[in-house]
Amino acid sequence: MPQPSKTLACFFGLLAALGAQSQTKPAAKSETPDDASVIRVDTRLVVLHCAVTDRGGKQITNLTADQFKVLENGVQQPIKLFRREDIPVSLGIVIDNSGSMRDKRQRVEAAAIQLVKASNPQDEVFVVNFNEDAYLDVPFTNDIQKLEEGVARIDSHGGTAFRDAVSMSIDHLKQEGKKDKKVLLVITDGNDTASTVMTLEKLVEKAHKSDVLIYNIGIFGKDDKRDEKKARRAMDALSRASGGLSYYPGSIEEVEAIARQVAHDIRNQYVIAYSPLNQQLDGSFRQIKVSTTGSRYSVRHRTGYYASPEAPVRRQQVSLNN
Template sequence: MKTARLLLALVLVSTSAGAPVRSQEQRPPAPETVPPIRVEVDLVNVVFSVTDRRSRLVTGLGPDDFRVYEDGVQQQISRFTSETDLPLRIGLLIDASNSIRPRFQFEQEAAIDFLHTVLKPGRDQAFVISFDVSPAVVQDYTDDPQDLADSIRNVRAGGVTALYDAIYLACKMKMADGTGNDFRRMLIVLSDGEDNNSVVSRDEALEMARHHEVTIFTVSTGAPPISYNAETARMQNPCQVKGAEGDKVLEYFADSTGGLAYCPFTTIDVGRSFEQISNQLRTQYTLAYTPTNRVRDGAFRRITIESRREQLRIHHRPGYYARLEPAGSERP
């Protein structure tokens, strides 16, 4: 199968996890259409964060500040917490193409500091994938920040960019277990967003992330979209101003999965971007509801959360796939 051959490309380089695996010579074939992931849902948990119009995180809100809808129908919030304690499953995707060389070492160290800060041993786990010609697992799931740090420092820049393949395969192979009720599953993508070698399309990569309820955060390695000066230095997030085409791609992935896109001005700001992601993970809310639509038709249920307060933006996963009732079976 074409999909199996594409996955095999990543499996082969994964066997040397922890070592800097580099370019693969053969270009993998295009994948087949991905079947939906179906999950039985009695209680839907949604992890989300809130920002104001300047992209600053907003805390101190309660259940009365929100309304939740499923496919346009308002739902009753049955549980709400101001801090989520769901374990983390983090994939760090590092662009190792030639285009990101200028700030590469600074970005590596910022990513290492982030993992040291966020991961709780025995509870959270992370893996590392580097990508240029094709993606390569350089460290499989572990809760040891030092193992992750060693693998990140061993990545060397060089080659073209297969960003979409990296996102697709990271979600397909590393984020398939459990549901959004079990883990907070996220990818941190460190890249300039300029894909020029992927087999899968941007939308195929996004759909795979949605199937596995993965939130994507991006940190741009490209040139900042606007000039750095006294006025722009006060901006919380330069991605608010459209920059290069690659930055738009990164923002597309983040916005479409409930994450955030960061466009650092300087090498120092790269570290601040990771710090902002860390802060967001600490200030996420969780709400839960029992869906009014109990039909098990395998359809995608779209979730919308609205704030009762003005000028606030809610970041959350777009929805989930309902369980598909087997043919001939009856629900008790």
């Protein structure tokens, strides 16, 4: 099986009472007498989607909350929510449609459909194709036939606007995605030659702020190692920041198997949420490190977040008897 690049970051989101950062404030009173022992509070939570693997790369899915430790800027944080659950996601499939992809499109299209078929049946999926420009070719749907038709009607030509396509897809996920967990899979074969929207550094910052997991598949030839190095740098930076992975198959034939790996990764992760001890919403970047007891396993998760007042607020029930 192809191996992912060593970009540790993590992935799985959860519908329940989750947001992105931290601060608690009282909300409305209980609405019925049966709820007399419960109050409701609006809580800002940092939500982490964590994949745990052993030294051989096998995913570990049977750990408990007390086996994890979460540090924010080096300070241990109390875990407020812990689950491992396969939940529906809002998924964007972003496919390079430049001229150099013409001979690879059939395999790439098959891989995109494999990803959808191996994912949660309740997922919603959209497709963006890009060359010098990025286009939303298939809006959110869970209809396999519509997705197959959408990825098959493309005519490959032009250059590669990788950053523009990722930026647009993040925006679409945040604006239109109905699921709490949001994921991008980007498939490309070359270095960015046409983006105009933002630098790589700004795009990485946007990924940190978005809580969107980014997976990349880079299908490179042997002609220009310098361009490949630049492309890998961009993909690794985005997957590492967001909690996803970047894959670099040795041949186009491996892409379908990688797509199935991505689907498996999405469906077998832990959700860990905490309300930070530092409750200042000052816009600063907070670095996160998650580990397991005994250090036998590697934990992949997003590397941090921005403590912003714009973070979503979720409602959480708290028992008065606790």
